[in-house]
Amino acid sequence: MAEFDYSQAIADARAKYGSIAKALDMDRLKAEIEQLERQAAEPGLWDDPENAQKITSKLSGAQAQMRRLNSASQRIDDVETLVELGREMGDDDSLGEAQTELASIQQDLDAMEIQTLLDGEYDERSAVVTVRAGAGGVDAADFAQMLLRMYVRWAERNGFKAKVMDTSYAEEAGIKSATFQVDAPYAFGRLSVEGGTHRLVRISPFDNQGRRQTSFAAVEVVPLVEATDHIEIPDTDIRVDTYCASGPGGQGVNTTYSAVRITHLPTGIVVTMQDERSQIQNRAAAMAVLQSRLLVLRHEEEAKKKKEIAGDIKASWGDQMRSYVLHPYQMVKDLRTGHETSQTQAVFDGDIDAFIEAGIRWRHEQRREAAAE
Structure with missing residues (x-):
């Protein structure tokens, strides 16, 4: 086994951090935080609760982003010091700890890099998501409810506020459709890659003969449009x-x-x-x-x-973007990115960040190729 190259790993981490900091423009981020802090300190802020919530939410998101950037820079410095001490002292335990920390730093930098790819017109907005049962009868209605729970759990895992606004229940089980809102910076940019047709393959719990059933559900994601009661007319x-x-x-x-x-x-x-x-x-x-x-x-x-942004989602054979297979094997696979996992229960419990990040990278590449043509 080749010896781990600490110097190269640290150099790679610094290079990635530099590109992320440049893309996110730390000077601009600092100025934005200062401006939002001034607005948040104004005495009459909560006279308009909706605007106050918007300001405090933006401030919280910007501060969290700055903390992550500063933390990443400090962690790279710290691990470099740890490697130097480990080499000087011949301490294999310290070097092993440094290798583990470098892997963790790389993982965090990869997640931060996703932020730089969310540069679409509406990516910063909160998201409104609608899940609809498609082909497959009662199994499809049950699948739609499973997806609703998955996304709400995903929001909770990430500390995002999710509010179910409307639910239409099916007669036997599950839901015909449900609409929920996720309030968080870049919620639309992240969740928009989830839009499309999802397919479930399993032994139907509603079939008394225990046959395998394929069912579909559609996920539609649109940005939250900020409307006011007053329109300025020049x-x-x-x-x-x-x-x-x-x-x-x-x-x-x-x-x-x-x-x-x-x-x-x-x-x-x-x-x-x-x-x-x-x-x-x-x-x-x-x-x-x-x-x-x-x-x-x-x-x-x-x-x-x-509607144009959401696209025409049919929720039937031939246009699925992700498959959830529970029988005869366990596998969730995104057909666009190729990302897959056998941890199906974890996915339905909201562990879908890896799918979302792979989708964002795939979308960015698609846009880059389209721009080059």
């Missing part, structure tokens, strides 16, 4: 016309230019208002109606974009 985006109101209302209404017509130029939406006696009141009322209509329009566009 003056350059509207045309305001005034005219005399018509109909009942008396001389004060019908003989003054109190009626208002607002045209939103980018969308062509037109709102008219003449119920109020003054032009100022009618304009304010018309702007409120225009904002409401634009908000509805934006939600419709966001829903359409979410």
Whole structure:
């Protein structure tokens, strides 16, 4: 067996750490933490609980990332010192400890490297995940519930907040569908690689003849879109016309230019208002109606974009991305990345980080190849 090359292992760890620190831009990260700390210290922060939660969550995530970076750098320095002392003293135990620590550092750096690959437009967002039973009858409904539990357990293992928002239960067992939200930095970037058709092969617990059954479930992942109740409308985006109101209302209404017509130029939406006696009141009322209509329009566009991001997932034969085989052998295998494990129970208990990380690396490579073409 070749002798372990401590110097090369330390050099490799330093090189990887350097590339990660550069990609994550530590100066930018420090500035972001300082800005978020100032915002978190403002007296009226919790007057808006939703915004306060967003700020504190971002701050917690940024601080955790900085701690991991600083810890990795310190651990590399410490293990280098341990190797030097072990060599000087001829202490094989210290050298063995250093080798174990280097393997642990490499594993942590690999996990940190994943963060640098989450550079998609929506990757930073929280995620909304929907699991639907596909082909396979009651087994598919049961499989969908198993996947729901798997993802919720995954969130718990990582300290992420997961909230089940809607569940439609099947008649005999399991669920027809369920939607849950995972609130954490980069939750969408991580979970988006889980979108697709999942296949389960097992002896059906619902078949009195004990036959093997194949069933399917679909996982759809979309980013959480941040919506507000107010939409800013630049003056350059509207045309305001005034005219005399018509109909009942008396001389004060019908003989003054109190009626208002607002045209939103980018969308062509037109709102008219003449119920109020003054032009100022009618304009304010018309702007409120225009904002409401634009908000509805934006939600419709966001829903359409979410569907495009999620893609068309059929949950049937021929398009599965991962197989969970419980009989005649134990194996979970991702058909895109080739990553597999025989620890099926651990996977269903939420131990899926290795699959997610392999999926992120696979997606990054796919994008890189597409950009090169």
